[in-house]
Amino acid sequence: MKLVYILLILFIILSNSPTLLAQTELIEVWEPQAAGRFYPDNETILKDQINSFFKTVPAPALNGRPVAIISPHAGYQYSGQVAAYGYNAIKGIDYSRVIVLSPSHFRNGKRFRGVSILKTKGFKTPLGIIPVDQDACNQLLDNSKNKPANSSRKGIPLFGTYEGAYLGEHSLETQLPFLQMSLNAFQLVPIMVGLLIEDDFDRIADAIRPLIDEKTLLVISSDFTHFGEGYGYTPFKKDIEKNIAAMDYGAFEKIRNKDFEGLKKYRKETGINACGIMPIQLLLKLLPDTVSGEVLKYDTSGHQSHNFSYSVSYASIIFTKPAGTKSGRILPEKEILETRQISLTKEEKSLLLSLARNTLETYAKTGIPPKPNQINSQLTPNLKEKCGVFVTLKKHGRLRGCIGYLLPRAPLFQEVIENTINSSFCDRRFNPIEANEVSDITIEISVLSFPKRIIKPDDFDVGKEGILIRKGHSSAVFLPQVAIEQGWDRAETLSHLCQKAGLLRDTWKGTDMEFYTFTADVFHESPKSRI
Missing domain, CATH: 3.40.830.10 (LigB-like)
Known part of the structure; x- marks a missing residue:
């Protein structure tokens, strides 16, 4: 009926x-x-x-x-x-x-x-x-x-x-x-x-x-x-x-x-x-x-x-x-890209970690990022420089989120705010971080040099350099510390990177693959500071 x-x-x-x-x-x-x-x-x-x-x-x-x-x-x-x-x-x-x-x-x-x-x-x-x-x-x-x-x-x-x-x-x-x-x-x-x-x-x-x-x-x-x-x-x-x-x-x-x-x-x-x-x-x-x-x-x-x-x-x-970024490309059309790495002081690193921590706590509770003008008086020229940066979050030692910019988009301090939020709430591999787990999260920041093009994968110094691969619209990147943490050699790193890009594991051996390497200044919160 x-x-x-x-x-x-x-x-x-x-x-x-x-x-x-x-x-x-x-x-x-x-x-x-x-x-x-x-x-x-x-x-x-x-x-x-x-x-x-x-x-x-x-x-x-x-x-x-x-x-x-x-x-x-x-x-x-x-x-x-x-x-x-x-x-x-x-x-x-x-x-x-x-x-x-x-x-x-x-x-x-x-x-x-x-x-x-x-x-x-x-x-x-x-x-x-x-x-x-x-x-x-x-x-x-x-x-x-x-x-x-x-x-x-x-x-x-x-x-x-x-x-x-x-x-x-x-x-x-x-x-x-x-x-x-x-x-x-x-x-x-x-x-x-x-x-x-x-x-x-x-x-x-x-x-x-x-x-x-x-x-x-x-x-x-x-x-x-x-x-x-x-x-x-x-x-x-x-x-x-x-x-x-x-x-x-x-x-x-x-x-x-x-x-x-x-x-x-x-x-x-x-x-x-x-x-x-x-x-x-x-x-x-x-x-x-x-x-x-x-x-x-x-x-x-x-x-x-x-x-x-x-x-x-x-x-x-x-x-x-x-694909890559908005334009469909992760990097500019240049054969060689100059490597440039800013040198941060201990105090500058501490300020960036504190900024990331404040961002994580504030955004998890209110959904509103902190206002950068609250720290303007503490900003040094280095923190206003534009460079690539990734923010990695771990919970009890296990990855809980990692997102960043390979190429510069904004002043470093602003990129740390944005990628703390992105890693916490936009990493599709994980559920958004809830306010009640913020205290269990430790923060790691990787400040990157500008990538440079290398001709062959043998030029990649595994463990010391991060690497980006690109083939057509497929691309993927690993930070330098990934290979060390996983215990991978060069071939294993490149094979896993191909998988991450949605390619066959041995695609990196082909002649049409592009390789870019970069270095990273990696620093993280002290475990004692989270007790």
């Missing part, structure tokens, strides 16, 4: 859905629908707000080039800080096209089947006009003529234009100012997602996939759990904050693993009401197996307001494919 009821409701929805007809007239510019409501409608205020979000985000420690992000779309005062984590990770990357998949909240029309692509030359925000990739949009709209083989729904087009999906809608538009503040020139493919069932996901993904290349970014707009009587979703009455997080992270696990069927089953079992669930499911159909997902930041409006009678969850999730 329950199944009959569900089918009846589905029939009513589909039979009342507007038709996705081809738009006859091209709109010159689509005016903002959410400015002044979800984000400031003043250019200066909007820029200042987004920049203030970016300033509190640590530099990302990514394992490859970003290909997609999932970003929230609530009012910026609630979700803007979370969104900044995803957009900060793509800052300055040379994308020429951005495809945005957004859910329609159905405020200005009936629920529709398929996806709607507005035919316009550009989308306007207070920061200017974003040009639309009309060729790509037309290519997708041509799919409205395609019929699915061996299907009883041959006459149902899944691509078209339904202007009502965009009127007053904020889910797509709230992503645009962040994109404008993060990227250089790019063209937009705006896709509003309606109701999708059965093989709709495959048909739409098959049409979008040819548009995805090295210079295309996918942005999926979605909030997660909407808890409260007003949302019609109160699956628990106790430990609400904890249970909401568990609900969301259950979904994140399926999403990170690109598990389309698993997410579909999880939604059925829990009733989780992420508003962008269908765009997310489309994304899972589009992502290749080699891509890995990572949750950069998570928060809830309930946590912000200290009131969980109503709460909406926000997450920034990024998907990367194996």
Whole structure:
């Protein structure tokens, strides 16, 4: 009986859905629908707000080039800080096209089947006009003529234009100012997602996939759990904050693993009401197996307001494919790179360790990094130098996190703050460090020389030098102390490094492998200082 009821409701929805007809007239510019409501409608205020979000985000420690992000779309005062984590990770990357998949909240029309692509030359925000990739949009709209083989729904087009999906809608538009503040020139493919069932996901993904290349970014707009009587979703009455997080992270696990069927089953079992669930499911159909997902930041409006009678969850999730840094390269295109090592005093090392300890304790308790101006008076010229640095965390002598920068990005003291946070909360090999285990953590800092290119692996002085290998988009690095701690010789070190890069163990023996070595000044907290 329950199944009959569900089918009846589905029939009513589909039979009342507007038709996705081809738009006859091209709109010159689509005016903002959410400015002044979800984000400031003043250019200066909007820029200042987004920049203030970016300033509190640590530099990302990514394992490859970003290909997609999932970003929230609530009012910026609630979700803007979370969104900044995803957009900060793509800052300055040379994308020429951005495809945005957004859910329609159905405020200005009936629920529709398929996806709607507005035919316009550009989308306007207070920061200017974003040009639309009309060729790509037309290519997708041509799919409205395609019929699915061996299907009883041959006459149902899944691509078209339904202007009502965009009127007053904020889910797509709230992503645009962040994109404008993060990227250089790019063209937009705006896709509003309606109701999708059965093989709709495959048909739409098959049409979008040819548009995805090295210079295309996918942005999926979605909030997660909407808890409260007003949302019609109160699956628990106790430990609400904890249970909401568990609900969301259950979904994140399926999403990170690109598990389309698993997410579909999880939604059925829990009733989780992420508003962008269908765009997310489309994304899972589009992502290749080699891509890995990572949750950069998570928060809830309930946590912000200290009131969980109503709460909406926000997450920034990024998907990367194996590569180097943002540009896809770890090192510049130079055959020989000069080695340069700054010489730190005992007092300078002690200050960096103290700074890392304060960062770990503060961030674990509050989620907010310490302000660098608190130690400005103690900063020496060496600590303001730019150089590579790694922060390694150990718990009872065992690795608990290690992330760093091989190449200089910021003053040394700032890099120590950022990589203490990254090692504590962004190392995907481990769960984030909890406040109750901070006292068990010891901190080790490695200040690196600038890497130099070597011609052959025999030139690598194992145990004294760190090493980076690179082949195409695959790369990996070991600090000098890794080989010593593991008891590896040169061949074993290089074989394990190839494995870390996702290559066969003996790939280092080939002629197309690049090798770079560097030295490191390694210092750590005294065990006695942690008693």
